[in-house]
Amino acid sequence: MIVIDPGHGGDDTGIRETVRQEKDIALDIALVLGEILRAADRQAMLTRRVDQFLSLGERMLAGRDATTGMFVTVHLTHAPSTVLTVRSYHGGGAEESAQAVYSIESRQRRHLAESKALSDAMDVVASNAYGRNVVRRGLPLPALGVVDAPAIMVEFPMAALDSPEYDLEVMRAASVIAIGIMYHERNGQ
């Protein structure tokens, strides 16, 4: 099961541009991505299918259930680049508290290598789609931390999506994620 999480929603608009808001663009990308994955015989589930508020806690619950597939959360950024983010953990070893090590947010630790491999695959695809304009990050994001499977946040540049060719750009963004997932699966086998 691939869990697709369109960021924000409801009164949490995310980035607001003159015409479109992040919550709507993320949802459009996620809906197209779901169709592409289902057409490719993958099981896909969206955390939301309409414009509704979803708390981080609810997203984390959905991510926690993605135990046999992967978790992709879709957002946008003001940056001119596509941003791929995996969970990072600060510190470690004896200095880190037992509470931090055994917290639910530490579930992603055992999948970090696979998440980075998924990020590698997305990087290749996004670089081809957007002209090698990709940034890789590791951040302590709770929505990724609880996922007991490979997990990644993909942030597309707002400037690229907020264009007259909106439908085309949405399909391109969804295709980047879908092909990235399949490229990752293919390389992993």
Place this chain on the structure above:
Amino acid sequence: MSEMDNNSHGPVPPEDAEQQSPPVSDDDGVESAGAGPVAEYGDGGEFVPFFRRPGVRRMQLPAAVAVLALVLAVIVWLGRGDRDERVHMAETPYSGPRTEMTITYPLATGLVREARMVVWDPARGPLADAVVSEFLAGPLGKGEGESLVPPRASLTATYEGTDGILYVDLSSEFRRNFQGDALSELLLMRALYESVAANVPEVKGVRVLIDGEEVESVGGHLLATSPLTEAFYPEARRVR
């Protein structure tokens, strides 16, 4: 011809020539002569608006210069930024005692630290209030990246818990006007924590409230349900 007629239509001295000129029209073609609020009759009894009287006429150039200067002053005053205003406040010798603070600001490029002298009177509120207010005012430095501090956000109050946690109650603009991605939210929250911790050492953690209420998240990427501490994103990139 009567005496009055002679006075009205006789030779006119050069300096008074313009008094006899036809009424001027403004851009809309509306005649303005005779429409002024103050008017008197000339020696011959003719109607002379106040702005055609000799004394007033000579004052027109200085008056125009004064009006132009006033307009320029208004433009400059309106164009000044909040930053300049804060500089002015900080340098005003009558505003009260000043304290040196180190404030960390989140920029799109990373965190920046600024040391500045801030007016703070202990009798008028806790130091934490002044620190957070200075944080919300945004950085003075320019050219290092766009500030990520949500515009028009204000401090409602701070409350210090017995456990060393400082509760920072902010206006709803802090959440509503946040416009950033996941990294921006991390930098914003880290900068707020660093600003407080650097100036109020007894504070061990910072918890953000919005309009007096606990919130799950400020920007939709991070949980705000537990206090920000030193362990929160210490690897944040620093511009200076």
